[in-house]
Amino acid sequence: MTKFAIIVAGGSGTRMGKKMPKQFIEIGGKPILMHTIEKFLSYDFSLQLILVLPASEMQAWYALCDKHEFYPPIVTVTGGGTRFQSVKNGLQRISTKEGLVAVHDGVRPFVTPEIIAKGFEVAAEKGAAVTSVPLKDSLRFVAEDGSNQSAERASYQLVQTPQTFRLDWMRPAFDAPEQPFFTDCASVLNFAGREVTLIDGAYENIKITTPEDILWAEAFLGSHH
Numbered sequence: 001m002t003k004f005a006i007i008v009a010g011g012s013g014t015r016m017g018k019k020m021p022k023q024f025i026e027i028g029g030k031p032i033l034m035h036t037i038e039k040f041l042s043y044d045f046s047l048q049l050i051l052v053l054p055a056s057e058m059q060a061w062y063a064l065c066d067k068h069e070f071y072p073p074i075v076t077v078t079g080g081g082t083r084f085q086s087v088k089n090g091l092q093r094i095s096t097k098e099g100l101v102a103v104h105d106g107v108r109p110f111v112t113p114e115i116i117a118k119g120f121e122v123a124a125e126k127g128a129a130v131t132s133v134p135l136k137d138s139l140r141f142v143a144e145d146g147s148n149q150s151a152e153r154a155s156y157q158l159v160q161t162p163q164t165f166r167l168d169w170m171r172p173a174f175d176a177p178e179q180p181f182f183t184d185c186a187s188v189l190n191f192a193g194r195e196v197t198l199i200d201g202a203y204e205n206i207k208i209t210t211p212e213d214i215l216w217a218e219a220f221l222g223s224h225h
């Protein structure tokens with residue numbers, strides 16, 4: 001089956017609080033997004049890659065590619081106002097009916113080729129593979145009135161990307177009107193009545209979201225060289 005990957009990097013990084021979108025921030029000497037793309041290419045150089053970027057940042061991205069002499073075999077498309085819209089825009093660039101597609105956050109540069117491979121393998125067999133990790137902290141439920149109570153930690157997993165699906169499951173799911181609880185692709189697939197299979201992610205596969213994540217990312221890269 002043909003394999004595709006949509007790397008979503010169409011956000012503006014409001015929680016990072018920097019002028020430059022967080023996916024362009026350099027760690028270990030190059031933009032976060034380049035680390036992420038390299039992980040997918042090292043999984044399979046012939047993978048069909050679609051990169052989703054904000055319309056306003058296309059020129060900045062091409063300038064970064066020139067600066068770093070980074071010219072990957074990748075199709076670039078413009079994103080939408082939400083992650084759902086950005087994934088949908090990426091999906092529209094895939095013309096085949098059948099195949100598998102991994103969707104990955106451009107700001108998760110520490111994904112491994114092994115995790116990407118497992119996602120494709122399980123999605124081929126089960127239809128949908130979603131990476132997740134167990135919680136390390138305790139969990140509390142906060143009610144609308146502000147009261148709180150302990151929640152059963154073992155009943156929850158923290159969800160990551162990649163999230164990998166059969167294309168013929170993914171397309172109709174993304175034709176649905178967007179819902180406020182669509183925080184990832186798995187929630188979109190569930191809304192369409194599809195069950196997803198959880199596979200192991202990794203604690204180091206963080207989503208770079210707030211400033212301290214950059215410090216962690218630099219330290220992690222430093223410890224792996």
Ligand SMILES: Nc1ccn([C@@H]2O[C@H](COP(=O)(O)OP(=O)(O)OP(=O)(O)O)[C@@H](O)[C@H]2O)c(=O)n1
Nearest residue numbers: 008009010011012013014015081082083086106
């Ligand atoms: N309209 C959007 C919003 C998000 N994303 C992407 O989805 C991933 C996860 O989103 P998040 O961490 O929330 O990124 P931002 O939206 O950039 O951050 P923030 O919510 O802090 O503004 C990121 O790679 C981001 O670029 C996207 O492609 N299109």
Ligand SMILES: C[C@](O)(CO)[C@H](O)COP(=O)(O)O
Nearest residue numbers: 083105159160161183184207
């Ligand atoms: C897709 C995701 O990274 C899975 O954990 C997450 O849902 C993205 O959430 P965000 O609020 O768009 O950062």
